[in-house]
Structure formats: structure tokens, C-alpha cells
Amino acid sequence: MQLNPVxxxxxxxxxxxxFTARGWLSHQPAGFRRQILDMARCLSIARGAWVFAINDPxxxxxxxxxxxxxxxxxxxxxxxRLGHVLRAGSWFxxxxxxxxxxxxxxxxxxMEDSELLYVPLAPLEAMIKxxxxxxxCIGNMADGGSILATxxxxxxxxxxxxxxxxxxxxxxxxxxxxxxxxHPDGFLMTQAELGEMANVSRPHVNQALGELxxxxxITKHYQRLRIIDVEGLxxxxxxxx
Numbered sequence: 001m002q003l004n005p006v007x008x009x010x011x012x013x014x015x016x017x018x019f020t021a022r023g024w025l026s027h028q029p030a031g032f033r034r035q036i037l038d039m040a041r042c043l044s045i046a047r048g049a050w051v052f053a054i055n056d057p058x059x060x061x062x063x064x065x066x067x068x069x070x071x072x073x074x075x076x077x078x079x080x081r082l083g084h085v086l087r088a089g090s091w092f093x094x095x096x097x098x099x100x101x102x103x104x105x106x107x108x109x110x111m112e113d114s115e116l117l118y119v120p121l122a123p124l125e126a127m128i129k130x131x132x133x134x135x136x137c138i139g140n141m142a143d144g145g146s147i148l149a150t151x152x153x154x155x156x157x158x159x160x161x162x163x164x165x166x167x168x169x170x171x172x173x174x175x176x177x178x179x180x181x182x183h184p185d186g187f188l189m190t191q192a193e194l195g196e197m198a199n200v201s202r203p204h205v206n207q208a209l210g211e212l213x214x215x216x217x218i219t220k221h222y223q224r225l226r227i228i229d230v231e232g233l234x235x236x237x238x239x240x241x
Contacts, residue, residue, distance in 0.1 A: 067114025
């Protein structure tokens with residue numbers, strides 16, 4: 001990772017506009033939002049690199065400016081699995097802020113070259129000790145995680161595999177929230193990655209994507225996918241519930 005020490009306030013208004021319009025920070029009071037952005041630093045991370053891994057030491061929080069950050073987790077019955085991709089406007093990494101000394105409980109990996117904001121742990125801890133409102137605002141990140149987990153479970157319970165893939169595509173691209181890829185061919189995502197998140201085989205993913213493309217809901221290129229008809233894809237996914 002490459003950390004740029006220039007504060008967000010000196011790098012233009014585009015980041016502020018993004019985090020005011022979308023995601024956890026957009027729902028917080030303006031004063032708190034300004035404090036977070038003033039403490040933030042810009043960070044670049046290449047595809048495949050870890051932001052942090054499970055059981056890494058405590059650290060601060062991150063906001064996604066562009067690209068995608070994959071969430072990986074495990075349990076007693078299988079190895080690490082990719083479960084979701086966070087897109088522009090999303091924040092993550094709050095657990096050590098809320099639980100002093102807690103190590104990282106999930107792995108976060110760049111699914112494509114990504115730009116992030118990073119807010120270090122020490123000023124966050126000082127902020128929540130001094131201001132109960134700030135503590136509540138950061139605690140709201142946990143609520144967002146619960147909502148996301150419910151959505152993931154709901155998607156994976158769709159019995160029809162093609163409709164399950166459609167639901168996962170809507171979620172992991174952020175298309176329903178208006179997230180746009182920076183590449184004209186769409187987000188970088190392999191069939192194996194999509195299959196892992198939808199719990200289907202790679203050949204089944206290939207077949208389903210061909211069907212979705214023929215219906216005019218997506219376009220696909222080598223390792224890239226773009227949703228061009230959100231409503232059509234949503235209706236198809238919902239018909240499988």
C-alpha cells in the first residue's frame with residue numbers, strides 16, 4: 001500500500017462529495033463527517049493486496065473511494081471465502097475502534113486497483129473518549145454490517161442459481177446505489193470470484209452470465225462485468241425469492 005500524507009481537505013472536493021452522498025458517513029452529522037474527513041489520508045492499494053488479514057493487529061477505519069475491497073471470512077466448516085465486495089462510499093474496519101485491543105476479525109483484500117481513505121486508530125479513540133456522539137456515530141458502522149450480513153444471507157437463500165447470481169451481482173457491484181465502474185467495460189471480477197460469492201461452480205456462472213447478457217441486463221468482457229439494466233436484473237432476481 002502507498003499512503004499519501006496529504007489531508008483529504010487539500011486534495012479537492014470530490015472525496016467529500018462522495019462520502020456525503022453515499023455510505024455510512026453520509027448518514028452522520030455534518031460536524032462529525034468533517035472531523036473524519038479532516039483526519040483521513042489517501043491510500044492506494046493494488047489488486048490482490050491485503051488491506052489487512054484476519055487476526056492482524058488493531059488499526060483504524062477505511063473508506064472506499066474507487067475500486068473494490070473484498071471481504072473474506074471463515075468458519076469451523078470451511079476455509080476463507082470471499083463473501084462480498086465493498087464499493088465507493090463504503091467504510092470498514094471499525095471493530096478495533098469499538099473493542100479496545102481487538103484484532104482484525106475479517107480479511108479485506110483489493111479486488112482491483114483501489115483508492116481508499118484511512119483514518120488512524122489513535123485519533124479515533126481520542127475522539128470517542130471525548131465525545132459520546134462520535135462514539136455513537138462510529139457504532140453505527142456495526143449496524144451497517146448487520147444489514148449487509150442479512151442481505152448476503154438473503155441472496156444465498158435464493159434457490160435458483162441464475163437468480164442467485166443476479167442478486168449477488170447487484171449487491172457486489174453497488175449498482176443499486178448508483179456506483180459506476182471507472183473502466184468502460186465494468187468492474188474487474190472473475191467468474192471464479194463471482195461463483196465463490198454466489199456459491200456456484202464456475203461453469204454455472206459462465207452459463208448464467210451468458211443468459212443475463214442475452215436478456216440485455218449486463219455486458220461482459222474478459223474478467224469484467226457491467227450492469228446496464230438494474231431494474232431488469234432486480235426483477236429477475238426477485239422472482240426467485
